[in-house]
Amino acid sequence: MNGLVFLIPIALGLGLLGLAAFFWSLRKGQFDDLDGAALRIFVEDEEGRES
Amino acid sequence: MSAAALIERDFAVPDIRCAGCIAKLEQGLVRDRRIAAARVNFTEKRVHLSYTPETGMPDLIGAFSNLGFEAHPIGAGPDEADAEAETSRELLRAVAVSGFAMMNIMLLSVSVWSGAEGATRDLFHWLSAAIALPTVSYAGRPFFRSAWRALRHGRTNMDVPISIGVALVCAISLYETATSGPHAYFDGAAMLLFFLLCGRWLDSVMRDRARGGVTALLRNMGTGAMVVGEDGCSRWVDATALEPSMVMLVAAGERLAADGVVMGGTSQLDLSLLTGESAPQSVGPNHRVHAGTLNLDAPIRVRVMAAGGDTAIADIARLMGEAAQGKSRYVRIADRAARLYAPAVHCLALMAFAGWMIAGAGWHHSLLIAAAVLIITCPCALGLAVPAVQIVAAGELMRAGVLIKDGSALERLAEVDRALIDKTGTLTLGRPEATGLDRFDVGVKSLILALSQASRHPLSEALTRGLQASDVRPVSVASIRETPGFGIEALWGDHVVTLGRPQDAVLGDALATELSVDGRSVATIRFADRLRPDAAEAVEALGRQGIESMILSGDRASAVAPVARELGLTAQTGMSPQDKLAAIDRQVALGHKVLMIGDGLNDGPALAAGYASMAPGSASDVGKNAADCIFLGDRMMPVVQTVHMARRTQAFVRQNFMLAIGYNMIAVPLAFLGFVTPLVAAIAMSGSSLIVVGNALRLKRAIR
Numbered sequence: 001m002n003g004l005v006f007l008i009p010i011a012l013g014l015g016l017l018g019l020a021a022f023f024w025s026l027r028k029g030q031f032d033d034l035d036g037a038a039l040r041i042f043v044e045d046e047e048g049r050e051s
Numbered sequence: 052m053s054a055a056a057l058i059e060r061d062f063a064v065p066d067i068r069c070a071g072c073i074a075k076l077e078q079g080l081v082r083d084r085r086i087a088a089a090r091v092n093f094t095e096k097r098v099h100l101s102y103t104p105e106t107g108m109p110d111l112i113g114a115f116s117n118l119g120f121e122a123h124p125i126g127a128g129p130d131e132a133d134a135e136a137e138t139s140r141e142l143l144r145a146v147a148v149s150g151f152a153m154m155n156i157m158l159l160s161v162s163v164w165s166g167a168e169g170a171t172r173d174l175f176h177w178l179s180a181a182i183a184l185p186t187v188s189y190a191g192r193p194f195f196r197s198a199w200r201a202l203r204h205g206r207t208n209m210d211v212p213i214s215i216g217v218a219l220v221c222a223i224s225l226y227e228t229a230t231s232g233p234h235a236y237f238d239g240a241a242m243l244l245f246f247l248l249c250g251r252w253l254d255s256v257m258r259d260r261a262r263g264g265v266t267a268l269l270r271n272m273g274t275g276a277m278v279v280g281e282d283g284c285s286r287w288v289d290a291t292a293l294e295p296s297m298v299m300l301v302a303a304g305e306r307l308a309a310d311g312v313v314m315g316g317t318s319q320l321d322l323s324l325l326t327g328e329s330a331p332q333s334v335g336p337n338h339r340v341h342a343g344t345l346n347l348d349a350p351i352r353v354r355v356m357a358a359g360g361d362t363a364i365a366d367i368a369r370l371m372g373e374a375a376q377g378k379s380r381y382v383r384i385a386d387r388a389a390r391l392y393a394p395a396v397h398c399l400a401l402m403a404f405a406g407w408m409i410a411g412a413g414w415h416h417s418l419l420i421a422a423a424v425l426i427i428t429c430p431c432a433l434g435l436a437v438p439a440v441q442i443v444a445a446g447e448l449m450r451a452g453v454l455i456k457d458g459s460a461l462e463r464l465a466e467v468d469r470a471l472i473d474k475t476g477t478l479t480l481g482r483p484e485a486t487g488l489d490r491f492d493v494g495v496k497s498l499i500l501a502l503s504q505a506s507r508h509p510l511s512e513a514l515t516r517g518l519q520a521s522d523v524r525p526v527s528v529a530s531i532r533e534t535p536g537f538g539i540e541a542l543w544g545d546h547v548v549t550l551g552r553p554q555d556a557v558l559g560d561a562l563a564t565e566l567s568v569d570g571r572s573v574a575t576i577r578f579a580d581r582l583r584p585d586a587a588e589a590v591e592a593l594g595r596q597g598i599e600s601m602i603l604s605g606d607r608a609s610a611v612a613p614v615a616r617e618l619g620l621t622a623q624t625g626m627s628p629q630d631k632l633a634a635i636d637r638q639v640a641l642g643h644k645v646l647m648i649g650d651g652l653n654d655g656p657a658l659a660a661g662y663a664s665m666a667p668g669s670a671s672d673v674g675k676n677a678a679d680c681i682f683l684g685d686r687m688m689p690v691v692q693t694v695h696m697a698r699r700t701q702a703f704v705r706q707n708f709m710l711a712i713g714y715n716m717i718a719v720p721l722a723f724l725g726f727v728t729p730l731v732a733a734i735a736m737s738g739s740s741l742i743v744v745g746n747a748l749r750l751k752r753a754i755r
Contacts (some may be wrong), residue, residue: 004171008178013153019151026143036093042070043077 057087057101062122064115067096072120079118086114089531098122108275109287139255145190146252149245152186153238160238164730176228176235183237187221190244209389209434212396213247216425223422234419239426239732246740247434254438254458259446261454276301276308279352297355301346303535304507309355313338316351320344321509323475324651324671327605327626329580331562343652343671347509347562348552349535353659367655370628371677374660383459385437386705387521392433398422403723416725423727427718428501432739436707441745444700447751452683453693460679462704463663464697466644470593471634471661473649474604474611478586480685481650481669483510483562483578493523495574499566501525502539504549509566510578511539511550538564582614589687590618596694599645605632605653631657648690650674654725665690703750707743714739 025031065074073091076098080089085106090099098303108124115122138687148612159175167175181484191214198210217240224235237539275289285300293299293309301307303318319331325343334340340353351664400421407417441458448455455461472478488496500523528541528548538551548569553575562578590600602622604611615622623634631649635657638645647654647661658664658677666678675681682689717734721727727735 004174008159011158012182015151015155019147022147025145026140026147033092033094036073036091039070039073039093043074 054178056104058104058106059099059101060124062098062111062115062118062124064091064097064098064122065095065096066120066223067091067098075118076115076120080114083110083114085110107287108289109277113352131370136259139252139259140376142193142248142252142255145193146245146248149186149190149241149248152182152190153241153245156182156238156241160729160733162655163235172233173231176224176237179235179237180225180228182188183241184221184225186241187217187244190248191217194244194247207390207393208386209393212393212425212428213243213434214390215397217243220422220426224416227419234729235420236426236729237731239736242733242736243426246736250435250438253435253442257438257442257455258457260449261445261456276305284491293355295355299353299355301351301353302350303346303348304509306345307340307342308354309342309353311340311353311355314352314354316349318346318348320349321347323580324674326653327473327475327651329475329479329606329610329683343673345509349537367652367673369627370656371659371673374656381459381463383437384462384701385433388433388708396425396428399428399719399723406723407725420722420725423725423732424719424722426732427722427727427735429717432711432714432743433708435740435743436711437704439744440700440703440707440750443747443750444696444703448680448689448693448696451692453689454681454683455693456679459664461697461700463644463679464646464694467646467663468598468601469638469643470598470646470648471603471631471638471657472590472600473651473654473657474602474614474622475580475606476650476656476669477648477667478602478614479580479582481580481667483513485514485576486579486581486582487577488517488521491574494526495566496521496523497526498528498548498568499550499574499576501528502531502541502548502566505531505541505640506533506539508533508538510562513578514564514576526753543568559642565675582617583685583687586687587618589691590620592688592691593694596691596698598694603634603649603657605631605651628653628656632660635660646694649678665693699750703747707746710742710746711739714742 052338086102088101158180194210198214201208220240221235234608277285277297278288279285317335403424404417404421445455500518505512528543531541540549549567566574608624611622611624644662647657647664652671652673655673655677664678666674
């Protein structure tokens with residue numbers, strides 16, 4: 001029974017952490033361009049390229 | 052440059068295809084110092100720009116075209132709130148919250164099921180309640196709102212049994228918890244909401260995705276015109292800001308943004324999007340011209356006229372408004388099912404309650420059984436049955452180049468048994484194609500290409516397209532000059548070559564162009580609107596599916612007849628938008644469900660009135676907005692594939708309903724007899740949902 005005092009808040013806290021992270025990424029627009037994210041790795045930065 | 056004054060606006064750029072495009076756009080656009088930032092959204096084929104207020108629209112479009120992209124501003128204002136995308140984001144948040152709640156309550160419930168007792172069980176139940184109640188009041192709002200709306204209008208829908216079930220289950224579980232009872236159904240309530248929200252969210256994602264695709268296709272939105280001011284300077288004015296008596300300067304290859312009267316210049320106008328007429332119309336001073344027509348030949352000055360109720364566009368808009376009302380009466384299959392289902396479920400629950408009361412079980416026990424019946428019959432699988440199948444189907448169709456606007460379109464498409472098809476732009480490609488290019492030898496062809504590729508004139512572009520397709524290389528020519536209204540002139544070695552309007556007028560109104568060397572005519576090229584390559588095949592395939600086709604065209608009989616003969620269809624010609632509506636009404640009176648396929652502004656009312664409707668990607672914006680789905684590309688076979696897919700989808704939806712009902716046949720008697728503990732409810736609910744989703748996934752790759 002005593003273990004529960006620690007374990008339940010930890011379990012719920014971890015869940016809430018995940019939920020908060022999801023909301024944060026949603027608000028930051030991480031899910032707005034799912035196909036584009038896969039392609040951006042091929043995009044070279046402007047610096048270090050003579051054009 | 053102050054950062055606060057920057058204007059933000061989205062542009063649709065349909066040609067974003069690869070990582071290279073992203074890099075080119077994002078890095079290229081910001082080299083223009085007026086553009087502060089550019090961000091590509093690949094999924095929606097959009098670019099978000101922040102730019103200084105003094106930058107005009109043509110400058111921005113020009114910045115895109117310098118990089119080789121065609122861009123169209125989206126929406127009327129700089130930042131238009133996107134209400135639909137917001138709904139879907141809200142649903143996603145609700146899914147996340149209910150998912151979190153479901154998993155945590157399940158964690159606690161599993162320990163209860165494994166034998167937690169006494170104070171521990173009570174603690175776990177109280178914790179579950181603390182998680183479930185806020186979740187239900189947050190994530191359940193879409194259902195409560197919709198159920199309340201339906202009830203207030205004296206109707207019932209799927210959300211009524213859901214709302215009552217969830218509320219009742221929460222209330223009873225709370226009572227159980229307070230009285231240290233053994234069973235609390237908080238996990239069931241949270242899980243139910245989670246699965247149902249998933250269904251809702253899928254439905255909304257499907258609509259969003261199609262809408263994104265459609266906005267990327269819309270060309271005329273946010274267009275405008277170069278307006279010549281009194282001081283002789285010209286500036287760009289958005290179409291919405293155009294006012295009567297302004298003077299527009301319309302270049303060749305541009306679409307008119309408003310109705311008006313020609314003040315200066317002569318040209319030919321392509322009316323095909325407006326009336327379906329395939330031959331171009333010659334216009335000169337004092338001719339009335341309409342918005343949406345394409346200026347083919349030479350720049351003209353047009354005085355904008357009052358946008359009164361008698362303009363062609365206003366007429367069409369009014370007809371469309373009336374025609375669309377019929378479609379809004381369609382009741383979606385899920386709601387039709389709910390009409391039968393909701394009363395049945397409520398009767399069952401009442402019967403269970405009454406039955407156990409009569410058997411002398413006491414009201415507490417009877418109520419618990421009634422709640423178990425409600426939660427087990429709650430249309431968890433039913434809520435997923437339709438959207439899961441439809442989103443898989445829409446995804447498959449999107450891969451085949453068809454955008455479906457929403458799920459109800461798929462349901463209606465499955466039922467059509469008569470197709471009415473517009474000619475110009477729908478059965479045909481709707482753009483001039485050079486005919487008989489093979490007659491010329493390679494030298495002539497490469498000379499034509501050298502000249503045509505230097506011009507943006509619609510006929511030149513058709514020539515360039517046709518010649519590049521047959522691997523012709525242009526010769527090199529010097530000092531190219533384009534004369535509006537005539538054509539292109541250049542030096543080839545020491546010869547003067549021209550490509551332009553034919554010198555003799557025998558060709559009449561037919562579209563043609565002529566190549567001359569040193570003033571001597573070498574080749575005359577004619578243009579015609581060709582049938583889509585697989586039009587005949589598609590019409591035949593529709594026939595095999597029991598859909599009889601007919602042509603409704605605004606074009607002259609002499610232009611429609613060859614097409615009708617080639618496809619073996621009957622045709623009605625010279626039809627106004629009203630005539631098309633009347634033709635649809637006649638078919639409806641005969642008991643047919645009409646699929647309208649069309650592209651023009653004149654098809655708008657008919658597209659809105661048809662039981663279901665489709666438009667090609669090249670259609671007018673009005674056509675694309677009015678149609679239920681849009682097929683891309685030059686082929687017509689996607690129409691057949693869509694109907695086929697819609698029917699398959701409907702079959703799968705019915706299968707899913709059968710599965711859900713079959714599950715209820717087993718589960719309801721168990722609940723009636725009082726065997727359904729929270730554990731059984733949880734297993735049954737997730738099991739049936741998984742089966743339904745699994746069945747829907749079988750639709751993948753159903754299009755060969």
